[in-house]
Amino acid sequence: MNYEIRSAGDDDFFGWLPLFEAYCRFYETELDDAKALIVWNWIRDESEPLQAALAVDEEGRPVGLAHYRAVPNSLTATRGMYLDDLYVDESARGSGIGRSLIEFVHARAAEIGQGGVSWITADDNAPAQQVYDQLAKRTSWVTYEMDA
Template sequence: MTHEIRPSTEEDFFGWLPLFEAYCRFYETELDDAKALIVWNWIRDEHDPLQAAFAVDDEGKPVGLVHYRVVPDSLSATKGMYLDDLYVADEARGSGLGRSLIEYVHARAAEIGSAGVSWITAADNEYAQRIYDEVATRTSWVTYEMHA
């Protein structure tokens, strides 16, 4: 089975939603209708930095998704990409789609003048980390969060 990686379109909501729901479930985060519509509207808003792309199968069904955005890097005075969310449906795992989606974002970063892409993942997401360790360098940065 072959797959294509392509940017999202206005018509992709019902292909995106089950993948985003599964991604939220994986990270034990509730997704209600309001939150789903907010995120989808961010993706579709040309003035919002969040973008999405899909891995689609031979029938055009989305089986993987990536959310990403352009971010400034003040230390290098360049712009790069931040990969926010990456998910591949269970039936498509092990086919190289996660790597292909990361490479897609990396190519978008090169188009804006920087080949830099960064992301975080959960410490216990060891399956994904095997791929990440092959395509990128694990950094020594520590992530902090401050909640409202």
Template sequence: MTHEIRMAGDEDFFGWLPLFEAYCNFYDTELDDAKALIVWNWIRDDANPLEAALAVDDEGRPVGLAQFRAVPDTLKATRGIHLDDLYVDEEHRGAGIGRGLIEFVHARAAELGTGGVTWTTAADNAEAQRLYDELARRTSWVTYEMDA
């Protein structure tokens, strides 16, 4: 089965939603209607930096997503992309979709002139890290979070 990777369009909401919900569930985060609509509106708003790419199967059904945004890199005085969310439907894992989505985002970063993509993942997400270690350099940066 082949998969096309393309930017999400207005008509993709109901294909995107189950993937985003599964992603949220993977990270033990509840997705309610309000949150889903806020994130979707960010994706569809040209004034917001968040974008989404979808991997679709032969029938046009979304089976993977990547949500990302352009960010400034002050140390290099350029712009790159931060990959916020990456998810592939469990039934379609192992078919190269995750790799294809990351490579698609990397190509978008090259359009900005840097080719740079950064992302984080949970320390216990070993399955994803096997792919990430093949594609990118693991850094020594430590991530912190401060709650509102």
């Protein structure tokens, strides 16, 4: 499969939306219109840190997405990227798109400083972890979440 990785543009909403819906479904999170528009507006608003990259096939159809944002690392006094969301359409999996999206984000991290890219995934997401283990070091950090 031939594809291009690029930053999401103003006209990409209707291509991005089905991917984001599928991503939310995968993580058993409901996505309504209001939430989708909020996230899209964050992506398109230059004053917000969230950015998006899309993998687009030869017909111009988005088949993968990555949401990421610049983050400071106080321990190293550098900036890097945090990969919030990564999703590849089921029909395009196994073609290297996930890896390419992560590498795209890694290149953006190099543009802003010496920091790298970090992310988390579900403990039971074994197929994704096979790719991640080839690209990055699994850490020993434990993640905590506090409800609102």
